[in-house]
Amino acid sequence: MPPPGRGAGPGGVRIASMTLHRSGQLSDSVQDEALIRAAAAGSQDAWRRLVDRHLPAVTGYAWSMLGNRADAEDVAQDTFLRFFRKIATWQAGPPSVRAWLHRVATNLSIDRHRTGRLQAAVSSDADPADESADADMDDRLDRQAQLRRALAALTDRQRAAVVLVHYHGFTQQEVASMLDTSVEAVESLLARGRRVLRDRLAPILEHPEGEE
Numbered sequence: 221m222p223p224p225g226r227g228a229g230p231g232g233v234r235i236a237s238m239t240l241h242r243s244g245q246l247s248d249s250v251q252d253e254a255l256i257r258a259a260a261a262g263s264q265d266a267w268r269r270l271v272d273r274h275l276p277a278v279t280g281y282a283w284s285m286l287g288n289r290a291d292a293e294d295v296a297q298d299t300f301l302r303f304f305r306k307i308a309t310w311q312a313g314p315p316s317v318r319a320w321l322h323r324v325a326t327n328l329s330i331d332r333h334r335t336g337r338l339q340a341a342v343s344s345d346a347d348p349a350d351e352s353a354d355a356d357m358d359d360r361l362d363r364q365a366q367l368r369r370a371l372a373a374l375t376d377r378q379r380a381a382v383v384l385v386h387y388h389g390f391t392q393q394e395v396a397s398m399l400d401t402s403v404e405a406v407e408s409l410l411a412r413g414r415r416v417l418r419d420r421l422a423p424i425l426e427h428p429e430g431e432e
Contacts, residue, residue: 282325295325330376
């Protein structure tokens with residue numbers, strides 16, 4: 221995503237993915253801070269590398285929250301637009317870039333649910349007319365669909381807590397900060413969310429993939 225020009229709106233910006241060249245000698249947070257400084261100084265390459273580092277995870281998270289790709293891409297784009305506007309005044313230190321982006325994506329996703337601004341759901345990436353799909357693929361797609369439906373049964377905050385902790389590796393303390401709540405409240409959200417998922421996914425849990 222090249223830096224937007226003056227007056228560019230959400231509808232006129234596309235996020236481009238670029239090849240990321242990472243140094244194993246630096247931590248992710250140090251690399252992010254260095255790239256932010258370079259992007260703030262006008263480096264388009266640094267901005268593209270920041271996008272490439274974090275866009276897949278943010279889009280995937282938004283998809284888990286919203287249930288379809290179109291909304292997830294909209295949320296990811298809005299998240300990175302806000303990030304771009306902030307880099308000139310970015311302060312090093314917590315939250316990390318990764319945590320900040322996921323917090324913004326969380327708020328934008330919840331806002332879409334609350335305001336009903338959701339597009340028609342996309343059932344799957346697979347082409348249903350593709351006759352070459354075998355039974356194993358059909359089974360995997362069915363299980364993925366069941367998981368999406370189970371996640372959709374959670375409240376927004378339960379879903380955010382479960383996905384952030386179990387799929388994106390954030391600590392409960394980090395999630396508490398993202399959701400503006402306490403660690404104890406996050407623990408409660410996780411416990412309730414897990415209970416709903418266990419009930420909804422009971423057929424999968426009782427009959428793992430590949431077993432009759």
